[in-house]
Structures are given as structure tokens and as C-alpha cells.
């Protein structure tokens with residue numbers, strides 16, 4: 001294992017003492033010998049954070065304490081004269097989390113000075129905590145099974161560094177291990193059950209059934225849906241619905257983040273195969289589970305309704321009635337899960353059939369949002385009044401019920417799906433097979449509205465709607481006669497049959513007409529359905545082309561200039577997390593569930609040519625409290641730090657009013673380019689004048705309390721709208737943040753610099769200032785040559801030493817916040833060394 005040169009032998013060193021060398025090096029970034037000898041608190045704090053981060057990378061986390069020659073409190077070493085060669089004591093703490101989808105997560109810390117500590121102690125503590133027998137559990141870390149007689153510290157150090165600590169998964173010994181590796185079709189194939197007998201869930205108690213169902217899910221591959229199901233807490237502990245929702249979203253987000261990288265590595269055909277297989281398996285499993293569950297529910301229902309009822313004031317509640325009533329509650333909860341699973345299956349089928357899966361990196365964050373919405377809506381709507389049977393009925397016959405019970409994913413995704421289909425002229429051709437596909441009436445309607453090429457898709461997939469039908473044989477792969485007819489008719493649709501592996505050399509028109517190309521044949525697992533992608537001849541669009549096209553379409557509609565992805569560094573096509581499921585929003589917010597509508601606007605009544613040009617007359621200007629914020633040519637004058645109140649839709653002034661700048665469409669084209677060390681960044685291919693407003697930081701508007709819960713990568717895309725907040729006061733109740741992780745625009749790629757060329761100003765024009773929903777607008781603080789990377793200071797408050805010190809103290813007090821610091825690689829001569837993602 002490589003160690004930082006500053007601490008060459010730490011990891012092999014049993015003693016917890018290190019010699020500190022003050023030097024200007026990477027490890028003690030910008031803490032020089034001279035500055036340290038001043039013994040100022042902030043120097044030490046910075047030094048230790050630097051050192052801590054270095055260690056955190058190697059060994060989980062590290063807390064320091066000085067030896068007795070120094071001071072006890074590590075973070076406030078006032079008046080000390082530390083010098084080169086001094087020794088400090090350090091304490092390495094290994095952080096561990098044991099995750100069991102059925103029993104939640106437990107956190108442990110291990111003091112690494114105890115080298116003899118064995119995993120048995122840890123497993124014992126975990127098992128006791130979750131009331132399980134450790135002998136029935138298998139513990140794995142990074143796919144490696146941990147033996148209980150292995151030593152913890154030694155093993156963890158040998159397994160490698162972890163910035164976040166170590167995540168151990170605990171699984172029942174009987175369940176197969178989920179492989180965290182690139183799946184091959186062969187692997188998927190072998191995981192797909194071949195006979196209905198493999199999914200036997202009839203009979204048994206509800207608990208038996210759900211545990212078997214979970215097992216089936218695991219067998220059906222480590223797909224996100226199985227994780228989703230497994231992430232539901234076990235019904236045994238008493239939990240309220242809000243708690244379940246919280247757990248669900250946390251598990252799901254964690255799981256999705258962990259797997260996003262894996263999905264990105266998958267080739268399109270593997271991804272598609274994986275998804276199709278899983279959907280088929282899940283559907284089968286779902287049908288069996290549903291049938292069994294309904295039967296079991298009926299039994300319970302009869303029993304519980306025939307049982308003596310609890311009468312208030314009397315003590316005739318028997319243990320039996322309590323058990324029955326609990327069983328009923330559990331069944332209701334499980335029914336909700338099933339209901340959602342069914343909906344998710346349908347949503348996924350829609351993705352797949354419309355070709356979006358081929359383009360996406362995975363379920364995608366907007367899917368998450370929709371899932372969250374659906375789940376919240378489901379819980380809100382049921383309100384304890386729906387019975388299991390009613391829930392089941394909703395799923396049983398969507399044609400009759402119209403699926404009115406919750407937000408319809410298909411509907412919400414429909415717009416995107418439609419665009420994708422029409423843009424790429426996808427023709428999906430599936431022969432009518434023994435497989436009776438269940439598709440929602442909504443999907444059918446949506447597809448029926450589509451153009452002729454897509455009509456083929458609708459025709460081919462909307463056969464049968466009987467929920468009671470079970471999946472039988474896999475569909476056969478071959479082109480339909482309809483496609484042949486269509487091809488014969490139309491030169492324009494003389495499409496190249498794109499094999500899923502896109503192997504141009506092996507494509508032969510003849511072969512493609514009758515059988516899939518050899519590459520597909522070799523890779524294809526039997527249960528897969530055929531899809532043939534027809535693109536105009538000789539047009540081969542990359543994922544980057546497609547996303548760029550989609551984004552430009554949205555930008556164009558908003559009147560904004562072009563967006564381009566450029567990568568001269570490596571072969572990464574697109575920034576991580578960006579796919580067809582990432583909604584590009586040029587200049588507005590998406591509102592999280594529960595965020596109130598902005599108040600109705602009031603406007604000025606300026607008329608005439610000059611209108612709001614006059615300082616006095618304009619009521620919007622009055623609110624601004626200073627002179628005009630912009631010059632006549634729309635450049636920001638840097639004359640205020642307050643919110644800028646622009647004229648709005650309720651104003652009587654013209655759209656050319658001088659007090660309307662940030663609200664205008666972006667005029668300059670942007671390039672999202674790959675930087676050498678800081679991921680993707682932004683530049684503009686033309687010179688920018690000082691004061692030019694370049695665009696708005698957009699994304700999902702979430703409550704501050706939600707934003708504070710975010711961590712890791714996700715937090716780094718979150719921007720606090722805190723213009724009205726007092727620095728040291730708690731944020732007001734209606735404090736919001738913009739989360740640009742799931743959706744947003746080009747500004748989400750702006751990197752931080754300690755010497756930035758942009759700054760953020762807050763602008764209001766479609767909400768009232770008291771709504772606290774200003775738009776963060778990016779303004780050039782200097783003249784910027786063309787093709788210069790655009791940056792802003794993520795933490796402008798830290799620009800003064802005083803503010804930085806205050807921040808550090810606050811960060812120390814709030815450990816959770818201090819975790820959100822990372823090394824700054826801006827390269828500015830006055831670089832502060834650290835970058836906080838809490839903007």
C-alpha cells in the first residue's frame with residue numbers, strides 16, 4: 001500500500017505516534033514552516049485537517065491528540081511552539097458500517113491500537129443489536145467474505161483505503177452473494193429463473209412469503225429493484241410510515257450512488273440485457289407473490305374479522321387479537337410494497353421499450369424523484385383507509401381503475417419518452433409471442449398517439465393486459481413482417497439495422513433482415529426480447545451527441561445559446577450522472593414536493609420609453625435600495641451585495657426594460673469540457689466583459705433541512721439560497737437550497753476557484769423577495785478571455801482570514817459539516833487549500 005511520503009511507514013507501524021514535519025508539501029498544503037511557527041489556531045486547524053484528510057484516505061478517519069508536551073485539545077493548540085521534528089500522538093479510528101437490508105445499518109468504530117481485535121467481536125455486537133444469530137449471517141466487504149477469526153485492523157488495512165469508512169454487508173447465509181462486478185450476459189442468464197418452480201411463494205406465513213420474495217429478488221440479480229425491495233425495513237420493528245419513507249429513500253439513494261459507477265461501465269447491450277432480464281424475473285416473481293399474498297391476506301382478513309373486537313374500556317384484548325391486528329398491518333404494508341413494485345416494473349418496461357434504457361446510465365435521478373413522489377403519494381393517499389384488497393385491485397386491473405391512485409410514472413416519463421422515440425426514429429419490433437405482456441392503459445394510449453414508426457412499438461407491446469397471466473416462455477427474437485414492409489415502402493427508413501453492439505464491420509443487410517447479427521446471437525440470453533434500432537443510414541450518434549442534442553433543444557426553447565460537450569483529456573463521453581434521464585433546465589427551478597408556490601407578484605407601473613430607467617419612479621427599484629444594478633448595456637455594476645429585484649411579469653414596463661437582465665435568455669454559448677484534475681468544467685468560446693450575467697444556477701429547489709442531510713458528491717452540487725440570512729443565525733424556516741445533482745443546467749459544472757472570475761448575485765423576478773427563492777445568477781467579475789475556464793468561489797465568506805477562522809470553528813463544532821471539506825485544486829496562487837461543498 002502506498003503511503004504519503006510524509007508518513008512513510010504509518011500503516012505498518014503499530015505505535016500511534018508520528019513525527020510531524022512542517023514543510024510546504026502536498027500533505028500540509030500551504031502550511032509552511034514559517035506559518036506554523038506562529039502557532040496560530042487556524043494554522044493548526046488547517047494543518048490537522050490536511051493531515052487528517054491524508055489519513056482518512058488511507059485508514060478511515062483519524063483523530064489527533066497531542067502528547068503531554070503539548071496541549072490536550074487537539075483543535076485549539078493555543079500558544080504552542082510546535083516545530084519541525086516534534087512528535088504528536090495520533091489515534092487511528094476505523095469506521096465501519098454493517099448493512100443488512102432487512103435490519104438496517106449499524107455503525108461501529110474500532111480503535112486501531114487494538115490489533116488483536118477479531119471480527120467475531122464486531123459480528124457479535126452487530127448480531128446482538130439486531131437480535132439475530134451471527135452464525136446465520138455472512139459478512140462481506142467488497143465482495144470478500146470476512147472470517148470471524150480474522151483480525152479487524154490488519155484486515156481493514158490490507159483491504160485498502162476508504163474515505164467514507166468501510167461498508168460491510170450482512171446477509172443471511174442461505175442467500176447467494178450479490179456479485180459487485182461487471183455482469184456478463186452469461187451471469188445474468190444463469191441468474192434468471194428458468195421455471196416457475198423457482199418462484200414458489202404460495203402458502204406459508206406472510207413473513208415466510210416476504211422473505212422468500214426477497215430471496216427471489218436477490219436471485220434475480222443485483223438489480224436496483226431488488227435492492228429497492230430489500231431496502232424496505234422489516235415489518236417487525238414498530239415504525240411509522242414517515243420513518244419507513246426516510247429509510248427507503250436513504251437506502252435507495254445510497255444504493256443507487258454506489259452502483260452508478262458500475263452501471264456506467266456497462267456496455268449498452270449488457271445494460272439492456274440486465275434490465276430486461278430483471279424486469280421479466282421481477283414480473284414473474286411479482287405475479288406469484290401477488291397471488292400468494294392475496295390468498296394469504298384473505299385468510300388473515302377472515303380470521304381477523306371473525307376475531308373478538310377490542311371494546312374500549314374493557315380488557316378483552318387477547319394476545320391473539322393483537323397478533324392478528326399486527327399481521328393485518330404488516331400485510332397492508334407489504335401490499336403497498338407490492339403495489340409499488342408493480343408500478344415500478346411498468347415504469348421500467350416503459351423505459352426499456354422506448355429505448356431510454358439504452359441511453360441512460362441507470363435508473364437515473366429523476367426516476368428516483370418520481371419514485372419518491374409516488375411513494376409519498378401512496379402513503380399520503382392510503383391514509384390507513386385502503387385495504388390490502390383495494391390496493392391489490394388497483395394493480396389488478398389498471399384498465400378499469402384508470403390507475404388514479406398515485407402519480408403515474410409512465411405519464412411523467414411520457415414526454416421524455418416521446419421525444420426520444422421521435423428523435424431517434426426508433427422502431428422496436430417484437431414478434432407477438434406467447435408472453436402476454438401487461439402494459440398499462442396509459443402507456444397504450446401514449447404510444448397510440450405516436451407516429452407511424454412508433455406505432456409498431458405500440459402494436460407489438462400492448463398485447464394482453466391480464467394481470468393474472470404469468471410469464472411463460474421467453475419471447476423469440478426476430479424482425480416482424482411489418483418492419484420489412486415498412487422498409488420496402490420507404491427509402492427514408494432504409495435503416496441500418498443497428499446491432500446492440502454496433503459492430504459495423506459485421507453488419508450485413510441480409511443477415512440483419514432475417515436474423516440478428518452474429519454478435520447479438522452470441523451475446524443474447526434466451527429470455528431477452530428482440531429490439532431493432534433503426535437509425536437513418538450512416539448516422540451513428542454517440543451518447544454525447546444525443547444528450548447534446550436534447551440539451552440544446554431545451555436551451556433553444558428557452559431562447560438560450562448553444563451548449564457543447566468537449567473532452568480533449570480522455571475518452572469519457574459525458575460527465576458522470578448525465579444521461580437521457582437528467583432533465584436539463586435552462587432557467588427555472590424544479591420544486592420539490594411540499595414547497596409552496598411563490599406569492600403573487602406585484603409590479604411597477606413605469607410607462608414610456610424610459611420607464612424603469614428613472615431611478616425614482618420604479619417601485620421595483622425602490623425595493624432594491626440602490627441605484628440601477630445594471631448599466632444600459634446590461635452589465636452588472638457591482639454596486640450592491642443585496643438581492644436584486646428585477647422587474648417582473650406583473651410590471652407594466654416593457655420587456656426591454658433596463659431592470660431586466662438576469663431573466664433574459666443566455667446569450668453566450670457554453671462549452672462543458674473535461675478538466676485535467678477537477679472533473680468537468682465550463683468555458684465560453686468568446687470573450688466575456690466584466691459585469692456580464694451569464695446564466696442562472698438551476699436545479700431542484702429543496703428545503704434547507706433536506707439539503708443539510710445531503711453528503712458526498714450529491715452535496716457538492718447543492719447551493720444554498722441564503723442571501724437574506726444572517727451569517728451566524730439559524731436559517732429561517734423557509735430557507736431553500738438548489739440541488740443540481742438530479743437536474744439542472746450547465747452551471748452545475750462550474751468549478752470552484754479561490755481566485756474566481758465569476759461571482760454569484762441573487763436575483764428575484766418571478767417570486768417575491770420574502771419567498772426566499774431568488775435565482776443565483778453568475779456574473780463575470782473581470783474581463784475574461786475566450787476559452788478561459790469559468791469558476792466561482794464556492795465559499796466566498798472564507799475569503800477573509802476572519803471568516804475562515806469562524807468557519808473552521810463552526811465546522812469543528814459541527815463535525816458533520818467539516819466532513820464536507822475536500823482538497824482544492826484550483827491552482828490559484830492564493831489558494832486556501834480547501835474547498836467546502838457547503839456553498
Ligand SMILES: C[S@@+](CC[C@H](N)C(=O)[O-])C[C@H]1O[C@@H](n2cnc3c(N)ncnc32)[C@H](O)[C@@H]1O
Pocket residue numbers: 575677678679680681713716717748749750751752753823824825826835837
Ligand atoms: C459543482 S461540481 C463542479 C463540476 C464537477 N467538476 C463535475 O465534473 O461535475 C463540484 C465538484 O467539482 C470538483 N471541484 C470543483 N472545484 C474544484 C477545485 N477547485 N478543486 C478540486 N475539485 C473541485 C469537486 O469534486 C466538487 O465536489
